[in-house]
Amino acid sequence: MSRIKFRRLDGILLLDKPQGISSNQALQQARRLFRAEKGGHTGSLDPLATGLLPLCFGEATKIAGLLLGSRKAYDAVAVLGATTDTDDADGAVLRQRAVPQIDDVALEAALAPLRGRIRQRAPIYSALKQGGEPLYAKARRGEAIEAPEREVEVHAISVTGRQQDRLTLRVECGSGTYVRSLVRDLGEALGCGAHVAALRRLWVEPFVSPRMFTLEQLQTLAEQEGEAALDACLLPIEAGLSGYPQLRLDEEGARRLGMGQRLRGPWAAADTVAVYGPLGQVLGLGRVDEGGLLSPQRLFVRAGGDAGPEPPAAQ
Known part of the structure; x- marks a missing residue:
């Protein structure tokens, strides 16, 4: 395989991250496609998650921190009746419980405390650092972990679909909010536990109606139309500063x-x-x-x- 000759490149790519890889793996694949010397992402999406992952190349990496702190929106599928050690479907099941009859009043009563400025306990399998090391690294070694609580803001959370023991949720939240934790806490409030089966990030301010590109689309562009067509997928730095x-x-x-x-x-x-x-x-x-x-x-x-x-x- 020939060695990639990287180049100076500035801009923002609105990547539609695929399921099954980490945000950093997605970044490195995109960076190699664009041959960008320097790149960074704007907040991790779990391997299970798909959707908008803004990538910053070159000088745009200087605003990555601003985008990291922006308001975001997600669609999540919550499975009731089972809790896992990761709070999502990638983890091992810790406990299973029967799902009670849940009417709209009970569901709204469980959702209400999850809105606004709330205290939230992070998942033990998360990138949040403790003692300079991500919690997931400690968890994988089998260490006992007391995941920290911190204040986050949930602007909106609502049920947009319901099928048997599955709920589809729409969440709008601020920086640092874990949707996995919201689903876990919702399950406990309902008395049966819950975990995330699917998660998709819809938008990140200021990109609220994003035109996203998959890695497959970018690969096809590079092969069939060349680098100029690939570069046309990038937004200028100015686009990330409109707010x-x-x-x-x-x-x-x-x-x-x-x-x-x-x-x-x-x-x-x-x-x-x-x-x-x-x-x-x-x-x-x-x-x-x-x-x-x-x-x-x-x-x-x-x-x-x-x-x-x-x-x-x-x-």
């Missing part, structure tokens, strides 16, 4: 910002602003204090000095 306040600089201001200088202007205070140059290209991220002083936080270095396009609407 943040925008600040425009003239040519002199852009030059000074590029040198790391702070600038004062008639700007509203904000912890994170997307700073654009005179041609509409995003220059970087900054912070504006109460006095209107802009401090550069993270600047983008474009390949070949490309000014970039006008900021597009999120896709």
Whole structure:
């Protein structure tokens, strides 16, 4: 096999992650297809899960943390009557219980405490780190684990389908929320236990109506139409910043910002602003204090000095 010659490449890929591989495995497969020197993903999806996994290449990796903290939506299939050690169908069954008759009133009573700002215990098989090591690594060694509780936000959770002992749930939540934990806790509230049988991420802000690409589609494009067609699947960095306040600089201001200088202007205070140059290209991220002083936080270095396009609407 010939050695891949990687290249400088900036952009965001909205990948439709397949079931059965980790987020990092999906990232590495896509990175090899694009021959991207640098890449990162924006929050892990379990191997069981499918759906939107935004991948950042090159300078776009500088906004991966912003996307990681964004609001997200999922469809989940919950199987009632069995709990597993992973809280999903990939794990070993720990306990089986009969599923009682559950009417709409009882179901809503069990769902209500799972909405809003809640305390949630992470699954023991999760990427959450404890003592610098992921919990799943400790669990695989058979260590006794006390999974931590933390506060998360669940904007919405509802039942969109029901068939025998299976519920289909629609969940909208903030960063750090485990849908597996929501399903586990719902099962306990119903008195029978539950685990996730299928999970699909629908969107991640600002990509609320995403055009996603599968690895198979990308492979076919690369083989049949070439690298230019593959690159056309990428969104510019600007697409990932559409939800943040925008600040425009003239040519002199852009030059000074590029040198790391702070600038004062008639700007509203904000912890994170997307700073654009005179041609509409995003220059970087900054912070504006109460006095209107802009401090550069993270600047983008474009390949070949490309000014970039006008900021597009999120896709």
